[in-house]
Amino acid sequence: MFFRLLMESFRRQRRRKMLAGIAILLGTTAVTAMLALATTIGDRIHKELAVYGANIVVTPKAANLDVKIGGVDIRPTIGNAYLHESDLKKLHTIFWANNITGISPQLPVQLDIKTPSGDDTTVSALGLWFHHALTNDPGSLVTGAPALHSWWKLTGAWPQEADSTAGGTDVVAGSSLASTLNLKTGDTLTANGRMLHVTGIVSTGDATDKQILLPLSAAQSIANLPDAVSRVEVSARTKPEDAFARKDPDTLSPQQHEIWYCRPYANSIAYQIREAVPGAQAEQVRRVEQSEGTVLQRISGLMWLVSLAALLAAGFAVSAAMATAVLERRTEIGLMRSLGASKGSIALLFYSETGLLAVLSGALGYLLGSGLAAWLGARIFSGDGSAAVLNPVLLPVIIALALIVAIAGSTPSIRAALAVNPSTILREDA
Amino acid sequence: MPHLSFTGMLRRSLVHRRARSLSALVAMTVSAAIATALLTLYADLNTKLHKEFRSFGANVVITAPASKPLPPDALLRVHQAAGKDALIAEFGYAVATTDRGTSVVVAGTDFAAVRKLDSWWQVPSWPNPDDANAALPGQRAANFISDKTNLKLTFSGHPITLHSAGELRTGGDEDSRIYLPLDTFTQWTGVQPSVIEVQIPGGANTVEAAIARLRTALPEIQVQPVRELVEGESRIVDRTHALMYGAVLLIALTVAVSVLATLSASVLERRRDFALMKALGGSQTQLMALFLLEALALALAGVVLGFIIGSAAAWVISETNFHTATLPHPSVLPLVVLLNIVIAAIAALFPVRVLRGLQPAALLKGE
Numbered sequence: 001m002f003f004r005l006l007m008e009s010f011r012r013q014r015r016r017k018m019l020a021g022i023a024i025l026l027g028t029t030a031v032t033a034m035l036a037l038a039t040t041i042g043d044r045i046h047k048e049l050a051v052y053g054a055n056i057v058v059t060p061k062a063a064n065l066d067v068k069i070g071g072v073d074i075r076p077t078i079g080n081a082y083l084h085e086s087d088l089k090k091l092h093t094i095f096w097a098n099n100i101t102g103i104s105p106q107l108p109v110q111l112d113i114k115t116p117s118g119d120d121t122t123v124s125a126l127g128l129w130f131h132h133a134l135t136n137d138p139g140s141l142v143t144g145a146p147a148l149h150s151w152w153k154l155t156g157a158w159p160q161e162a163d164s165t166a167g168g169t170d171v172v173a174g175s176s177l178a179s180t181l182n183l184k185t186g187d188t189l190t191a192n193g194r195m196l197h198v199t200g201i202v203s204t205g206d207a208t209d210k211q212i213l214l215p216l217s218a219a220q221s222i223a224n225l226p227d228a229v230s231r232v233e234v235s236a237r238t239k240p241e242d243a244f245a246r247k248d249p250d251t252l253s254p255q256q257h258e259i260w261y262c263r264p265y266a267n268s269i270a271y272q273i274r275e276a277v278p279g280a281q282a283e284q285v286r287r288v289e290q291s292e293g294t295v296l297q298r299i300s301g302l303m304w305l306v307s308l309a310a311l312l313a314a315g316f317a318v319s320a321a322m323a324t325a326v327l328e329r330r331t332e333i334g335l336m337r338s339l340g341a342s343k344g345s346i347a348l349l350f351y352s353e354t355g356l357l358a359v360l361s362g363a364l365g366y367l368l369g370s371g372l373a374a375w376l377g378a379r380i381f382s383g384d385g386s387a388a389v390l391n392p393v394l395l396p397v398i399i400a401l402a403l404i405v406a407i408a409g410s411t412p413s414i415r416a417a418l419a420v421n422p423s424t425i426l427r428e429d430a
Numbered sequence: 431m432p433h434l435s436f437t438g439m440l441r442r443s444l445v446h447r448r449a450r451s452l453s454a455l456v457a458m459t460v461s462a463a464i465a466t467a468l469l470t471l472y473a474d475l476n477t478k479l480h481k482e483f484r485s486f487g488a489n490v491v492i493t494a495p496a497s498k499p500l501p502p503d504a505l506l507r508v509h510q511a512a513g514k515d516a517l518i519a520e521f522g523y524a525v526a527t528t529d530r531g532t533s534v535v536v537a538g539t540d541f542a543a544v545r546k547l548d549s550w551w552q553v554p555s556w557p558n559p560d561d562a563n564a565a566l567p568g569q570r571a572a573n574f575i576s577d578k579t580n581l582k583l584t585f586s587g588h589p590i591t592l593h594s595a596g597e598l599r600t601g602g603d604e605d606s607r608i609y610l611p612l613d614t615f616t617q618w619t620g621v622q623p624s625v626i627e628v629q630i631p632g633g634a635n636t637v638e639a640a641i642a643r644l645r646t647a648l649p650e651i652q653v654q655p656v657r658e659l660v661e662g663e664s665r666i667v668d669r670t671h672a673l674m675y676g677a678v679l680l681i682a683l684t685v686a687v688s689v690l691a692t693l694s695a696s697v698l699e700r701r702r703d704f705a706l707m708k709a710l711g712g713s714q715t716q717l718m719a720l721f722l723l724e725a726l727a728l729a730l731a732g733v734v735l736g737f738i739i740g741s742a743a744a745w746v747i748s749e750t751n752f753h754t755a756t757l758p759h760p761s762v763l764p765l766v767v768l769l770n771i772v773i774a775a776i777a778a779l780f781p782v783r784v785l786r787g788l789q790p791a792a793l794l795k796g797e
Binding site: 019020022023026027029030034037041045049051052053056057064065066068069070117149150151171184204205206208223231283284285286288289290291294295298299301302305306309310313314316317318320321324331372376379380381 | 449450453454457460461463464467468471478479482483485486487493523524532533535548549550551552568570571573574599600601602603605606625654655656657658659661662666669670672674675676677681683684685687688689691692694743747750751752753795
């Protein structure tokens, strides 16, 4: 009997059920979409923030003091300490290795070059990785300077590291150097008995514009410093710094140290890099790291608060719709009561209807909302197709919210209708 | 029989079914409040986001050519050209020798300006402004000095003793330098400031315009944007903006449709009133006008309440998130009013169309 009542109510009162159902459906769609966006916004903004470049730099601990003004080395140091390029493979083994998204080692050298027009001059050059696999594994991170400096604008092609031999190598010239020396793509320079083929001109907007960029291996053999690297820039996905992150790990208790170590703070990743690479000094680049943290917090905070507002609004709207839906059926309640139905069984019938509607519309709304969030996300933040569309954690949350809101919204109306004498209701309508 | 005026009917209809009027009013208030809150936040979003990006520091660097220093009034001209919101700090650089004989870059600057511009500098305490010889040695530079509290430096034969206020940590080039007040720096080395760093709040276009003004104000001097900052900022602000836009549309639509459903259901329920009025000789237009006016009255009351609640919500959200207040924007009112009126009009007119086909007699009989 109960189930027949339930089924008939859905079959016969299609319009009313549709209205309440649409209210729940839209509410859950909006809330799902907002929550799905809010949970992924952190990663997305982080990807965008990666344009600011490395957030950790690694230098040799024993290095001499840089004498650099405006990015230009005033007294290039001789007999300096270096890191080993071969040690960089170990970055692949640290605890947060998967969070490292880019590695760019560099080695500055001086080149005595002969330009195509026959002038002799000394220029500074930088040995870099351009498109370098970190390890020999097939799935290894392929990284290099261009990936970490997305604002570098290249006309031409980056040098092919594999083409670099003792006799000749591909290079890229900085834009202001190229204009002073009158270089263009396709030119060939001679430096220390090596042919340098200019494959492109790069504009960087900083001191690198006055340099020649060449593969790291070529720079090492020109400077006669095999395996040497003077500085490594690392880009890593990190968790914004909090008070705990600033603690000195060596003063923490073993348990606390463990927790600190296993959180992707820039400080803990730098700590792990220091452990992995012998003689290395790793520091977070505070300008990038600290500011990224603030921006990330603000934007995701905004999304969460707006989601909360959406939740409240959808809650109100759905409650109001449910309240109306029950209010409309006062006659029905009066009739059932006068036919002998108990208050409890009527309430059960109404709550079952509401619950069924909430679960069905909520599930549909979850699907629609997830799709909408994925579409919006792909429209706004281009190039992240890998993100999963459906977030399974959200499904129970959304259905529970839909149930709570629908039941809370219909409760006052049901109670009110049950409190009134059935004969009053029936007469009122006659 | 007392004369039954149109407004009297309207008032009675609203007051008599108090519960129903109240729930309709709540619905209209929610829709207006949400629209107000989101639009207010949205109107302020760019300013607020650009403010957050100030923490990245200077986005324009002015460098004197190697041959000659900046003109003496350069700082003043930069202040005029960059606008009053810009953060500006001047730097002079020289190479000195430490007590251990190592070359080190010393930089003269105005600590008060740097503190605002480069908020990411980590120092145990900022130097006392009254102490002309207070200095901030970078953490790497400090390793090359024997006496870490009284820094003894020499610049081409001129010695100086600076008091360290603690080690500076930035993870950048600053770590290898020693910073001291600009006046002390120029007196000691005779070197004039050569670099001015400027933070111009705003997107790429604002920064480009400011750079153009700076170039006219300081001809022959290199004015360069910090490219990664300017580009990154515009991109992130644009994307967040687009995201908020999507959110605003989505939420507004949801609330509008839910409110519409509620309101039209409550109008449909009144088919008996409708039938009675029609039987008493009310014309279709009169009845529609009555329904419409009723809904509009509720909609406008909803706007008044909703604007207050929504502005308060926007204020709370921006206070919690951005730590700055967002004041109510009267400019969003027309849009909110329009939204509510459209919802109310559709809610009132949609059921009337359904009711038109019904026969009053049949309805009154209860069929």
